[in-house]
Amino acid sequence: MNTFYITTPIFYPTGTPHIGTAYTVFIADTLAKYYAQKLGSDNVLFLTGTDEHGGNIAKKASELGVTPIEYVNDYAERYKRIWSGLNISNSYFIRTTNPEHEEFAKELIQKSFDNGDIYEGTYEGWYCESCESYYSEEDLIDGKCPNHPTKLPIFTKEKNYYFKLSKYSDWLLNYIEENPEFITPIKWREYVKSLIRERLKDIPVTRANVSWGIEVPFDKSQTIYVWYDALPNYLSYLNFKDSLEKDYYNRFWGNSVHVVGKDIIKFHAILWPAMLKSAGYPIFKKLLVHGFFTVNGLKIGKSNNNAIDPLELGEKYTNDAVRYALLSEFQIGNDGDFSIERLESKYNGELGNNFGNLLNRVIHLANLKDVNLHEDIEIDKDVSTYISTIENEYINNIESFKIFEAIQNVSELCSFGNKYVNDKKPWEITDTNELKSVLITLRVLLEKVIELYSPIIPDSSLKASNALKNQEKIILFPKLELKS
């Protein structure tokens, strides 16, 4: 693999991004930074953006007395500002109102139509305006939307076009069996398989009464419903005029990874591959599914007043500490919990004491003993063996998207360094060569720690790297006073 392409879902701009949104983006950003380091940044693409069509957007806009495009322009800027404030390294920010995207979405649905996979039908059933989703009678709970128990769905009868999703069941099941790496972690692959075995139904992919959307090319009275509008963003960007000039489609599509939350796994693991197959495209390479976390044991939301603004949190604790706290707390794919207490504990302990303090111990000792850390000498063999072992584990982990485990590897390396200092007692060593060997061994270890940490805590790693280079002390994570 000589390129890497990673995407986040495109966000629906009806709410402000919160710590949960940021989590998805942190995962993608960490992997993007890792591969940029490994393959060179020219060989990595990282895409995020906003999903800007649909009835809810039009409704929100009209409530605010603005046009839909004004509304989404404002939101797109808001998202961009937040990601840039968090130093997210996305190569491009895609918006579904981009004319090149709209053109691509039309071509895609037209291809499926031409292949006979899209047929005209009449939809009769329940529609929840809040979800912008259709429900069958048995989906409803006491006649109410399963996601919005206070809302009454509307009985709808309208002409729609359907996609023959059912046709792709066997093919998809086979594909998943034959490509065990396609959906990860494993438990989500098993979940998807069970969904497919339960039976796939054809689904409506156009709407008759939503004007804020992309026109259906083969029936101008309809607009494209979310699936054929939002999902193609991952591919449309590679086919923009600028992208084609850079050969992006050929270089990147074969190495594409979609990061998604567990709530939208069906659309990414089932519908999107079927859409691609139908339109004659090869399907994306991997789907990385992450779980959800609660904040202080409560789900994120306005009702719990815990929809934390990641930027504010970053200003207080540093961006690095925020992403570190999330990525090191639970494995990708699992659910977890996030709290300020845990963030502070990790900040002081794992980042400050274990990593930051080790950096300072070494630099300070070298300065005290007047040792040049950058002299090129042979280092302690046992240590260099240990470093390679850890590095290999780290690479295995991060390339299987196990960021949680990879962080533990680096943490172990720091602990090893601290123990090494204690064992060797460099402050007592009088022999110059021995002293040099110990301290320079530690410098090499620290360089590796910094390298391995840099996708995870990029700002601190850069500072650490400069401090080590200049052999000047730096307090990376000033101690937080904790209320007991």
Place this chain on the structure above:
RNA sequence: CGCGGGGUAGAGCAGUGGCAGCUCGUCAGGCUCAUAACCUGAAGGUCGAACGUUCGAGUCGUUCCCCCGCCA
């Protein structure tokens, strides 16, 4: 039976059949180069409950109890 996740040391989490682990906290030592940091040792678990499969179960099966999430 709506769908799904989970119940492992005081707290937070690993551990998909083979001697129960990690981080934090607690207690006791050591060190004194460092952000009162670091190192060592100890205490602390009948792995939610019961039954079953197995030479062997935290791990597989069945039943039950309890938490939690469901527009990232």
